[in-house]
Amino acid sequence: MGDRDILVFTDGEGNEIQMEILDYFEYDGEEYALLVEVTEHDHDHDDGHDHEHDEETDVYIMKVITDGDTEEFVPVEEEKMDELIEAIEELYETEYEEFDEE
Template identity: 40%
Template sequence: MDDMQKDFSPAADADSIDDMADDMIEMTDEEGNTTLFKILDYFFYNGDEYAILTDSIDEDTTGADRVDCYVMKIVPTTDESGEELEEFVPVEDQKLEAKLMEIATLKLNDDEQADDED
């Protein structure tokens, strides 16, 4: 998980970010390969915003109870035309990454339990 996270370029596809209703972004690695990610949730930690991502997989066809998740920092930027964008940046600090993954796991488990109660 950690290696994949660091292989991806920090900028997400601008069109994907604008269409957040789908909660999907496309990212390109250093070799030019693109991967579609599903945004599961957002959270703040120490004043910074983070997103919990997973590979875009049709859950009905996998049958898996667990999926790999990634936490990326969201950095607001502005392009040449003045349009506001968001970059999804990998977390480089291993201690911070471990803490963020702990928070993400608790958040996802809490959300899952709340869904079960409904």
């Protein structure tokens, strides 16, 4: 199993939530990250098989604000979410097409 970029966030009720960074992408001159919540289920499978696609997983988009060596992850404005989802779909559709051509 490779290294995973894991962040820990705290929700409004003080609960810690672990999120894994899946990818970074740029849109409209700003940097964003795709994240997925790390669950206990993720740690249960250490058998060498990829169980990532066994069940549906929510993916989160967060804006990345860089200050020197520090990255801050902030929620995306609701009005911008539809644009970002469309951009991500186009980005990954293009990547899969290029992968299929190889």
